[in-house]
Amino acid sequence: MQPPSTTSSAGPSSVRVELGPRSYSAEVGPGVLAAIGGRVRDSLGNRCRKALLVIDQAVPGKFADLAESSLRESGLEVARATLHASEHEKSLHSFGALLQQLAGLRLERRDVLVALGGGVIGDLAGFAAASYRRGIPFVQCPTTLLSMVDASVGGKTAINIDLGPGSGLVKNMAGAFHQPIAVLADTLTLESLEPRQYRCGMAECIKHAMIGADFQDPSLLDWTRRHASSPAQSAEISELITRNVAIKARVVAGDEREEREGAGGRALLNLGHTFGHAIEALPGAQGVLAGGQTLPGEIQHGEAVALGLRAALAAAVRLGSASQEYGALINSLLDSFSLPARASGLPETGAVVDRMRHDKKNLAGSLRLILPCGQGRATVVENPPEQAVRDAIDSIRA
Numbered sequence: 001m002q003p004p005s006t007t008s009s010a011g012p013s014s015v016r017v018e019l020g021p022r023s024y025s026a027e028v029g030p031g032v033l034a035a036i037g038g039r040v041r042d043s044l045g046n047r048c049r050k051a052l053l054v055i056d057q058a059v060p061g062k063f064a065d066l067a068e069s070s071l072r073e074s075g076l077e078v079a080r081a082t083l084h085a086s087e088h089e090k091s092l093h094s095f096g097a098l099l100q101q102l103a104g105l106r107l108e109r110r111d112v113l114v115a116l117g118g119g120v121i122g123d124l125a126g127f128a129a130a131s132y133r134r135g136i137p138f139v140q141c142p143t144t145l146l147s148m149v150d151a152s153v154g155g156k157t158a159i160n161i162d163l164g165p166g167s168g169l170v171k172n173m174a175g176a177f178h179q180p181i182a183v184l185a186d187t188l189t190l191e192s193l194e195p196r197q198y199r200c201g202m203a204e205c206i207k208h209a210m211i212g213a214d215f216q217d218p219s220l221l222d223w224t225r226r227h228a229s230s231p232a233q234s235a236e237i238s239e240l241i242t243r244n245v246a247i248k249a250r251v252v253a254g255d256e257r258e259e260r261e262g263a264g265g266r267a268l269l270n271l272g273h274t275f276g277h278a279i280e281a282l283p284g285a286q287g288v289l290a291g292g293q294t295l296p297g298e299i300q301h302g303e304a305v306a307l308g309l310r311a312a313l314a315a316a317v318r319l320g321s322a323s324q325e326y327g328a329l330i331n332s333l334l335d336s337f338s339l340p341a342r343a344s345g346l347p348e349t350g351a352v353v354d355r356m357r358h359d360k361k362n363l364a365g366s367l368r369l370i371l372p373c374g375q376g377r378a379t380v381v382e383n384p385p386e387q388a389v390r391d392a393i394d395s396i397r398a
């Protein structure tokens with residue numbers, strides 16, 4: 001495989017996701033959204049007549065207008081669906097409403113759905129595209145750092161299932177593998193992103209850096225430590241996004257449907273997520289920074305991932321797969337982005353372990369963890385000792 005493609009200026013770059021007939025490119029850089037009409041035409045030809053643009057209402061209107069006019073200039077009829085992005089909206093209800101809108105607009109098999117928003121919009125709209133008429137083409141236009149570096153690439157689409165009062169959401173419990181035909185990560189959209197959301201994206205970048213050596217970018221961790229605090233509109237951040245997309249592209253090219261066991265498989269992307277999804281799904285958890293400050297409101301996905309990375313590190317140190325020094329290095333990198341060090345409001349440890357067993361990645365109630373090994377590597381561990389898992393949860397309890 002090629003070394004990671006990187007940008008030397010803030011101009012656009014392109015990463016190819018190699019999946020045979022389902023291959024596509026992810027374009028990264030300022031202004032790439034303006035090319036969406038041409039990209040759709042190149043990919044789908046003249047039989048594509050209509051587009052549904054699914055928009056996060058928090059994204060400044062000028063970006064939706066830009067995407068719409070580019071699609072119209074390419075001769076497409078465009079309709080819009082504007083949604084409020086939250087984990088509660090990544091629901092059966094919103095999924096059904098999108099399918100109804102697609103059917104009402106009479107989109108056909110060669111028409112296209114475009115997702116313009118963060119991971120919530122991308123996952124929800126992607127699942128609607130995967131299901132409507134058993135699958136129509138879709139384009140991912142991610143507008144958060146997290147969705148640029150992770151959620152928009154790789155074809156996982158999903159909604160959450162609500163288990164009712166007191167039990168909370170089970171994350172991504174219904175979904176499909178459905179690759180986009182293109183990804184357009186316009187870095188100008190990051191201008192309006194709240195700093196807290198930007199930091200959430202850094203949690204996924206740190207996760208990628210922790211598996212970089214497994215996917216041919218061993219210097220990513222060191223580079224991330226040196227450059228990731230650069231301003232959002234800098235060449236360094238375009239490079240950061242491009243290198244992270246390249247990692248994701250390699251993982252997906254090697255194991256599109258997460259079927260490979262052990263080293264090199266897509267499962268390594270779940271580093272921190274078994275703990276993280278459980279924390280995120282349990283009602284009442286809140287992030288607490290290393291300095292003791294509690295972050296307001298619900299815990300965010302990237303914050304839960306950061307806590308999950310810390311818990312996975314604690315388990316890895318206890319089980320001897322990573323050194324204490326490596327744990328300290330990653331924890332201080334997470335601290336440098338004001339990502340939470342602990343969670344308040346967690347139920348008793350057994351309830352968190354139960355929720356982890358509920359994770360859809362586990363078989364027959366068994367537990368599977370991804371543990372960091374140091375030096376940008378990680379490994380899959382089936383049925384780790386329960387006490388190590390309990391201690392790891394307690395290590396992040398406020």
Ligand SMILES: NC(=O)c1ccc[n+]([C@@H]2O[C@H](COP(=O)([O-])OP(=O)(O)OC[C@H]3O[C@@H](n4cnc5c(N)ncnc54)[C@H](O)[C@@H]3O)[C@@H](O)[C@H]2O)c1
Pocket residue numbers: 056057058059060084085086087090117118119120121123143144146147150151152153154155156157158171172189190191192193194197200301302
């Ligand atoms: N499919 C995958 O492979 C994959 C991978 C990682 C995460 N995910 C999913 O992605 C979701 C998290 O993604 P996210 O962090 O992007 O969350 P998100 O979509 O909820 O966006 C975070 C917040 O930023 C706002 N926002 C989005 N773009 C903005 C912009 N340009 N300016 C101002 N505000 C903006 C949103 O309205 C929201 O309030 C989770 O549901 C997670 O499960 C999926």
